[in-house]
Amino acid sequence: MAKAGPASVEFRNVSMRYGAVTAVDNVNFTIKAGELVTLLGPSGCGKTTTLRMIAGLEIASEGQILIGGKDVTKLSAADRDVSMVFQSYALFPHMTVLENAAYGPTVKGLSKADAARMALEKLELVGLKGFEGRYPSELSGGQQQRVAVARALVLEPQVLLFDEPLSNLDAKLRRRVREEIRELQQDLNLTVAYVTHDQEEALAVSDRIIVMSNARIAQQGAPRSLYEEPADAFVADFIGDANLVDVTVRKVAGGHADVSIGSVTVSLPARGLAPGPARVAIRPEALLIGEAGKPGALPGKIRKCAYLGNHLDIMVETEVGELFVVQYGAREMLEPGLPVTISFASSGLTLIPSA
Numbered sequence: 001m002a003k004a005g006p007a008s009v010e011f012r013n014v015s016m017r018y019g020a021v022t023a024v025d026n027v028n029f030t031i032k033a034g035e036l037v038t039l040l041g042p043s044g045c046g047k048t049t050t051l052r053m054i055a056g057l058e059i060a061s062e063g064q065i066l067i068g069g070k071d072v073t074k075l076s077a078a079d080r081d082v083s084m085v086f087q088s089y090a091l092f093p094h095m096t097v098l099e100n101a102a103y104g105p106t107v108k109g110l111s112k113a114d115a116a117r118m119a120l121e122k123l124e125l126v127g128l129k130g131f132e133g134r135y136p137s138e139l140s141g142g143q144q145q146r147v148a149v150a151r152a153l154v155l156e157p158q159v160l161l162f163d164e165p166l167s168n169l170d171a172k173l174r175r176r177v178r179e180e181i182r183e184l185q186q187d188l189n190l191t192v193a194y195v196t197h198d199q200e201e202a203l204a205v206s207d208r209i210i211v212m213s214n215a216r217i218a219q220q221g222a223p224r225s226l227y228e229e230p231a232d233a234f235v236a237d238f239i240g241d242a243n244l245v246d247v248t249v250r251k252v253a254g255g256h257a258d259v260s261i262g263s264v265t266v267s268l269p270a271r272g273l274a275p276g277p278a279r280v281a282i283r284p285e286a287l288l289i290g291e292a293g294k295p296g297a298l299p300g301k302i303r304k305c306a307y308l309g310n311h312l313d314i315m316v317e318t319e320v321g322e323l324f325v326v327q328y329g330a331r332e333m334l335e336p337g338l339p340v341t342i343s344f345a346s347s348g349l350t351l352i353p354s355a
Contacts, residue, residue, distance in 0.1 A: 006033040006191040007068030007081070007158035009054055014063035016049050023049040025215040026063070031159075031208075033068075036185050036192040038202040041212035042238070050212070051161050051195045056080045068158055083152035084161040087168065089144050091136040091151075097123065098132035101150045108155070122150040126184070142173045149181070153188075160185075162194045166201060178205050199239050203227065211235050229271075233352050236281035243282040244352070245320050249275045257351065262298050262320040266344055271351045279352045284326040286348025289314065289334070290341045297341035305334045318342055 009031040016024040024046040031037040039047035052058040053065060056077035065073045072080050083104075091100050101119035106112070123129060126146040136144055145165060152160055165181065166174040182205045185192050196202055202209050203223045210220040211234075218238075219231040230236035233244050250258040250265065257270040259280060268280070290297055300318035314325040314334060323342060334340070 005158070006189055008033045008066075009159055009191065009193060010064075010066040010069075011050075011053075012064040012066070014050075014053065014060050014065060016046075016053060016058060017061045022215050024053070024060075027217055029210055029217065029220060031191060031193055033191050034189045035207045036182065036190075036194060036205060038194045038196060038206040038209045039212060040196060040199060040202040040209050040238075041218075042197060045212040046215040047195045047197075047212050048163060051084075051163055051193055054159065054193055055082050055084050055161055057084075081155075081158040082161060083155060083157040083159075084163065085145075085148045085152045085165050087164040089136075089148040089168075091144060091147055093136050095135075096132060097128060097134050097136070097139070097147050100136070100147055101154055103151060104155045118154050119150070122153045123147075125153070125188075126150045126180070141169050142177055145169065145177055146180070149184070153184075153190075159191045159193065162192065164195055164197070166196070166198070174201070175204075181205060203239070209239075211238060213238075228347075229350060230281060231353065233279060233281070236350070236352060241284050241324060241326075243284065243287070243323050245280050245282060245323075247278055247280045247320075247351075249273055249278050249351070251275055259351065261344070262318065264296065264298050264344070266349065268349055268351050271353050273351055273354065278354070281350050281352055282323070282344070283348035284313075284324045285328070286345040287316075287323055287325040288343045288345060289316070289325060289327065290343060292339035292341060294341040294343070297343040300340055300342050302334045302336050302338045302340060304336055307333060316340060316342060 011027050011029050014027045039050055041047050049058060053060050056075055060073055064071055098119055101123055102115040105115035105118050126149050128146055166177055169177060178201055206223055208221060209223055209226055211218045213234050219226060219235045226239050236242040245261060248260045250260055252270045252275060255270055256267050257273060259266050259268050298318045300316040303315040303317050306313040312327045312331055316323045316325055
């Protein structure tokens, strides 16, 4: 069987309606061949429906879907060169690991020997050589996940889809398996669309992230640009934690703004804003706690402090509201009621463009 190679995926003005409910509303994006793009957003934002439309499990109400430049909008799942790894893994419990992995080629009518050869090759690729004779119930969650990936890869699809693939794994295993998926995607030059609601997972695996909110795309771009330059308050708060604070832009010159955060003034990239009221997103790690009475800093007092191993989560009451602060490294616990000051790091603050 000749390998087709990875293909691009393009959505042109795609909408999906179920009666009066619009699940996906006029969405446009492109996933380049060989790129891993994550659809990220809260439950019900339209990300899984978007993934199912790429797979052909849902047929778009409007718009065009292209895979490798070919219009597949009305094609069924069976007629698209796409494989999906489901959240539940959907392994057949009565089949061995080898039979599960060989299922696709067998259904396509390949001989048992050819199907087994293709399956063995992919099982070795995901580190399951020697597990061929086991049943899914004899495997750990991480191993079951890898069988599901091998089964999806066996027909060497043009596009590989992952629907919340790590949600059934514990936190430590999640980190390892997401690294494996990313490595596999890069080594094999696969086109991958990946759905998650976990922003840390999205930041870790993606070339680009498409953030969805209420059936639309809120913002798309490289992980770093979304974290450092969110388009709006929703993206700022959804990708990482953010303190959203009402501020005043005093003046704008040369692309920079003098911004009053309570009694403190900082200079920030203006991001197209004019003088007047505005909002700033402040990352918790960009807030620095100092001793009470420090000049040029916001006065405040500790409301609560929680120990989380490698960092402290601290809530501080200030004149601009309650601020969430993260302090890394072993530090003393701070008692509630303790007077402190808050100053700002040179990065981690961004003005939110007006809607």
